[in-house]
Amino acid sequence: MMTTATPKTLSADAGAASPTSRQSRTHLANDAWEGLxxxxxTLMRQFAAEGSWNEVSMREYDVLYTLTKCTTPAGQPNPQRIGELGRNVLLSQPALSRLVDRLEARGLVERLPDPADARSVRIGLTASGREAQRIAGSSHGVSVTRTMTAALSPEELRTLIALTRKLQEATS
Amino acid sequence: MMTTATPKTLSADAGAASPTSRQSRTHLANDAWEGLxxxxxTLMRQFAAEGSWNEVSMREYDVLYTLTKCTTPAGQPNPQRIGELGRNVLLSQPALSRLVDRLEARGLVERLPDPADARSVRIGLTASGREAQRIAGSSHGVSVTRTMTAALSPEELRTLIALTRKLQEATS
DNA sequence: TCAAAGTATATGCGTATGCATATATCAACC
DNA sequence: GGTTGATATATGCATACGCATATACTTTGA
Structure with a gap:
């Protein structure tokens, strides 16, 4: 999907136990990115097809989930800055600002002033927002669990977690 | 980013060598998806920032690359159906149809009749399209190689390729 | 303390996207 | 062979997006 040119043997030599047995490091890196x-x-399509995204779209869910996830060490809800939310979502800052507009208009989040920085705005989940996340998430979570466990063993899942974590850490 | 609710210990217990040491299979699956x-x-942002996407956007490149990649076993260029292209790109069919419109207007691809099926349209790369892919791809390929090899060893890259392949196969 | 540079979010505007649906063709069945 | 349902692509329309820029505030440094 995304690599330099002339692949030809992109995944043609994967017959045996060791997939893509002997390749240049460049080709290996590009194949890994393409695989990711x-x-x-594929998974996005799968999860979009299953799961009920009538109330909340996948991208909106992504924001609501991030807000649910982010709690203080003590477990208190922790309204996030728009910029912070943007780190998790593949959207431009203006697009995210307007996505928050729409969520706010529907009463799922609220813009709160930031006591420490008047430029900033804290985005907080409302009760409805928390509920919407919970409903969409339960359906989605089942879907994710089913698909991922069908494809990978627990050990492989752990390996995937470790590898994606390394990628994040090396990039950010 | 996307999981069911109440994560709390999302990646908090990853202190030791074995990350996310003991978790329910559900939590493991959702963490793996979130990691992916x-x-x-993160990587998309990185590659968008590097690389020169002035001539061709990343999504356009994705289509051009797919066309470059898809060749007959003999190595002949193999114009693809729009539906086939859509499998690789996270776009709706109408959006892809119009993306092809724009590429065609710029002379990067051409719509060819399908001899076997008059409903279908074959999308073929033009010389300019191949050239545009090559130029964008060389810059992008360097970026991909640098980032991926910085994060992961060759063995880890191979593992990631194997895991993502399993995910695709189990899903499709 | 004030000016200049930097940061966080919002808005104007043109374009791309998704949903629903239209159009054209194929495939199957009678 | 003609009708019915499925498949491949295209178009109308409302909406969401990205880029450039504006606005508001903070930080730095003289």
Whole structure:
């Protein structure tokens, strides 16, 4: 999906136990990225098809989930800055600002002033927002669990977690 | 980024060598998906920032690359159906149809009749399209190689390829 | 303390996207 | 062979997006 040119033997030599047995490091790196990208596309489609995204779209859910996830060490809800939310969502800052507009208009989040910085705005979940996240999430979570466990063993899941964490850490 | 609710210990217990040491299979599956999603977001941003996407946007490149990649076993260029292209790109069919419109207007691809099926349209790369892919791809390929090899060893890259392949196969 | 540079969010505007649906063709069945 | 349902792509329309920029505030440094 995304690599330099002339692949030809892209995944043609994967017959044996060791997939893509002997390749240049460049080809290996690009194949890995392409694999990640393709898996992402395939899984996104799968999860979009299953799950009920009538109340809340997948991208909106992504924001609501991030807000649910982010709690203080003590477990208190912790309204996030728009910029912070943007780190998790593949959207431009203006697009995210307007996504928050729409969520706010529907009463799912609220813009709160930041006591420490008057430029900033804290986005907080409302009760409805928390509820919407919970409903969409339960359906989605089942879907994710089913698909991921069908494809990978627990050990492989752990390996995938470790590898994606390394990628994040090396990039950010 | 995307999981069911009440995560709390999302990646908090990853202190030791074995990350996310003991978790329910459900939590494991959702963490793996979240990891994949976050890595995707982070890397996409990275590759968008590097690389020169002036002539061709990343999504356009994705289509051009797919066309470059798809060749007959003999190595002949193999114009793809729009539906086939859509499998690789996270776009709706109408959006892809119009993306092809724009690429065609710029002379990067051409719509060819399908001899076997008059409903279908084959999308073929033009010389300019191949050239545009090559130029964008060389810059992008360097970026991908640098980032991926900085984060993961060759063995880890191979593992990631294997895992993402399993995910695709189990899903599609 | 004030000016200049930096940061966080919002808005104007043109374009791309998704949903629903239209159009054209194929495939199957009678 | 003609009708019915499925498949491949295209178009109308409302909406969401990205880029450039504006606005508001903070930080730095003289």
């Amino acid at each position: 990208l393709t898996a992402h596309t | 999603l976050t890595a995707h977001t």
